[in-house]
Amino acid sequence: DELLLMNGPNLGILGKREVEVYGTSTLADIEALVAAEVAGRGWRVTSVQHDCEGELIRTLQDSYDTVGAIINPGALMIAGWSLRDALANYPRPWIEVHLSNVWAREQFRHESVLAPLATGVIVGLGADGYRLAAQALLHQIPA
Numbered sequence: 835d836e837l838l839l840m841n842g843p844n845l846g847i848l849g850k851r852e853v854e855v856y857g858t859s860t861l862a863d864i865e866a867l868v869a870a871e872v873a874g875r876g877w878r879v880t881s882v883q884h885d886c887e888g889e890l891i892r893t894l895q896d897s898y899d900t901v902g903a904i905i906n907p908g909a910l911m912i913a914g915w916s917l918r919d920a921l922a923n924y925p926r927p928w929i930e931v932h933l934s935n936v937w938a939r940e941q942f943r944h945e946s947v948l949a950p951l952a953t954g955v956i957v958g959l960g961a962d963g964y965r966l967a968a969q970a971l972l973h974q975i976p977a
């Protein structure tokens with residue numbers, strides 16, 4: 835079984851991106867965190883990061899047979915309407931994660947066009963949010 839870990843624009847440079855906002859964990863660190871969390875269930879993690887919305891959409895279209903997904907859409911949360919349409923057709927539970935507390939930040943980050951489709955949303959807990967999302971999916975998805 836495969837769990838999709840999908841990160842959007844500007845998240846490939848985690849660890850050296852505004853570390854005061856996003857922390858020092860790299861995407862590789864986060865992948866390891868998630869993989870360790872779900873290993874007990876026998877799930878493997880497929881990690882994908884793209885800066886372009888179209889590539890994220892294509893990934894989703896190719897991932898209907900995954901068990902579920904953890905998705906940090908980055909700024910596409912704000913107006914990623916095509917990504918939203920792709921998520922509407924993703925048949926599995928998925929959790930939206932944001933490292934930073936978007937509501938403690940600029941007004942333009944306060945609304946996600948994707949979140950209404952998510953099973954749940956985790957914000958502001960840094961890299962730990964991904965681990966918690968993995969744990970939540972273990973609970974959401976029957977063994």
Ligand code: DQA
Pocket residue numbers: 843844906907908909910931932933934935936943
């Ligand atoms: C983010 C929050 C977004 O507002 C921002 O555009 C990002 C990262 C987060 O993880 O905190 O790229 O998704």
